[in-house]
Amino acid sequence: MPRKTMIEAIRDAMDVSMGKDDNVVVFGEDVGYFGGVFRCTQGLQQKYGVTRCFDAPISELGIVGAALGMAAYGLRPCVEVQFADYVYPAYDQIVSEAARIRYRSNGEFTCPMVIRMPTGGGIFGGQTHSQSPEALFTHVSGLKVVVPSNPHDAKGLLIASIEDPDPVIFLEPKRLYNGPFDGHHDRPVTPWSKHPLGEVPDGHYSTPLGKAEIRRQGADVTILAYGTMVYVAEAAAEETGIDAEIIDLRTLLPLDLDAIVASVRKTGRCVVVHEATLTSGFGAELAALVQQHCFYELEAPIARVTGWDTPYPHAQEWDYFPGPARVGQALRETMEA
Incomplete structure (x- = not known):
């Protein structure tokens, strides 16, 4: 291929x-x-x-x-x-x-x-x-x-x-x-x-909108990510050794809520990762949905790892990004909660 x-x-x-x-x-x-x-x-x-x-x-x-x-x-x-x-x-x-x-x-x-x-x-x-x-x-x-x-x-x-x-x-x-x-x-x-x-196959094929993909199977914690942050989540899981399940959302609207709920109910924990700012970022909607649908299965607070609540910092670009160190810290804190 x-x-x-x-x-x-x-x-x-x-x-x-x-x-x-x-x-x-x-x-x-x-x-x-x-x-x-x-x-x-x-x-x-x-x-x-x-x-x-x-x-x-x-x-x-x-x-x-x-x-x-x-x-x-x-x-x-x-x-x-x-x-x-x-x-x-x-x-x-x-x-x-x-x-x-x-x-x-x-x-x-x-x-x-x-x-x-x-x-x-x-x-x-x-x-x-x-x-x-x-x-x-x-x-x-x-x-x-x-x-x-x-x-x-x-x-x-x-x-x-x-x-x-x-x-x-x-x-x-x-x-x-x-x-x-x-x-x-x-x-x-x-x-x-x-x-x-x-x-990438040649010719015509389509990937359905509204369907997430499990990028990494795990049993301890669910990481919800999309775009570049999927790779950061993978790196954090590997570096910490935590058995994290990584869901690549792929489509944010419509959202594959079934895949999210099934994963969080299995793991009992959830970390949301995105590059955009924290306040009113899409991660807030994800956290609210997980709390609404998985409250009785949650064993720890839902964590969010995001960009800063500042105008985009030119000189500090790579500090602004959520990296494996920040995601890894959130994973450890979630597992210890």
């Missing part, structure tokens, strides 16, 4: 989808001739022409607004916002229009569009190139929110998102773009060295 980076898998997903359905169009800033700032769309314009893959002005509001109109008309736009930090001018279009059009039209219109965005830190991009805004979208009814952690899932989830009848926010952890992250390091030391490239 071919081994690919996440960038190659994402590009493959768009290529397969465009070849399968002429209604799929790809556009955004620099995604055409240049192939995108991270090269996720490289070669698509040459293969499908300028009417299927094209550049857009530097206007996120315009990109998303145009995609919304195309989707309502019957096309399936897959647009790129160059960094998740740039999406805020388009937030009203996403929340007030795309997320609500099915309901406002009583089902007469749907909005089959995907908004792809690189998310999270790892490139020393500072406050305007490193944010993790997933909680801003999981709060919005009518949206679906996806965060892959590996190339195989990235391709399958993106194909499923393009084929979905409703708007999907597709967040791509940029630390995983060129290979799975070596979660054992709290600093960028050969960050792609440990894990091999992902095995």
Whole structure:
């Protein structure tokens, strides 16, 4: 089976989808001739022409607004916002229009569009190139929110998102773009060295939205993670020797609550890990759901390991990230509680 980076898998997903359905169009800033700032769309314009893959002005509001109109008309736009930090001018279009059009039209219109965005830190991009805004979208009814952690899932989830009848926010952890992250390091030391490239089948396949995956079986504690933090959780479990079960959520909305509940009821303990800030982060919703559904099985308080409640620190980027040391400390404290 071919081994690919996440960038190659994402590009493959768009290529397969465009070849399968002429209604799929790809556009955004620099995604055409240049192939995108991270090269996720490289070669698509040459293969499908300028009417299927094209550049857009530097206007996120315009990109998303145009995609919304195309989707309502019957096309399936897959647009790129160059960094998740740039999406805020388009937030009203996403929340007030795309997320609500099915309901406002009583089902007469749907909005089959995907908004792809690189998310999270790892490139020393500072406050305007490193944010993790997933909680801003999981709060919005009518949206679906996806965060892959590996190339195989990235391709399958993106194909499923393009084929979905409703708007999907597709967040791509940029630390995983060129290979799975070596979660054992709290600093960028050969960050792609440990894990091999992902095995990605050729051709069409889809990974169902709303289904989590058990990345590591365990009996003592459940770790809920997504994106880059899946590898940090794996590293923390290995370094502490704690028999942790790691759930890769993959889709935040809709959430696979059944998988979460089954795991926590088995282990009796839960640690939630994400890169975004602590206050009002998606981990708060996860903790509330675990408490609601697993209260009588819990043997310790639910722990959260997250980024700091500060504007994104450029110089302290690798201290800001939850690393294996911080996750490992939470695991030990949870086991001792």
